[in-house]
Amino acid sequence: MSQWVNNNRGIVNIKIDIDTCTACELCYDRLPEVFVDRGDGIPLVMIKVPIERVYEKLLQTAEDCPSGSIILY
Numbered sequence: 001m002s003q004w005v006n007n008n009r010g011i012v013n014i015k016i017d018i019d020t021c022t023a024c025e026l027c028y029d030r031l032p033e034v035f036v037d038r039g040d041g042i043p044l045v046m047i048k049v050p051i052e053r054v055y056e057k058l059l060q061t062a063e064d065c066p067s068g069s070i071i072l073y
């Protein structure tokens with residue numbers, strides 16, 4: 001699943017690899033402005049604020065995802 005997001009740095013695509021995600025809860029615990037639990041521990045991308053406001057935190061969260069399942073490009 002993925003979602004295109006406009007921000008002042010251009011466009012970032014956020015993709016969750018649901019085949020490798022371990023449902024560890026880190027992303028939506030840390031960044032509920034961007035990720036929500038779809039009900040089984042796998043995150044959905046649901047942007048609730050202007051992405052530039054959480055962009056640095058998004059980069060860090062993607063880096064910290066233990067299975068590397070948050071792909072930004």
Ligand code: SF4
Pocket residue numbers: 016020021022023024025026027028041042043064065066067068069070
């Ligand atoms: S941080 Fe990574 S492994 Fe954990 S729930 Fe989010 S996408 Fe899945």
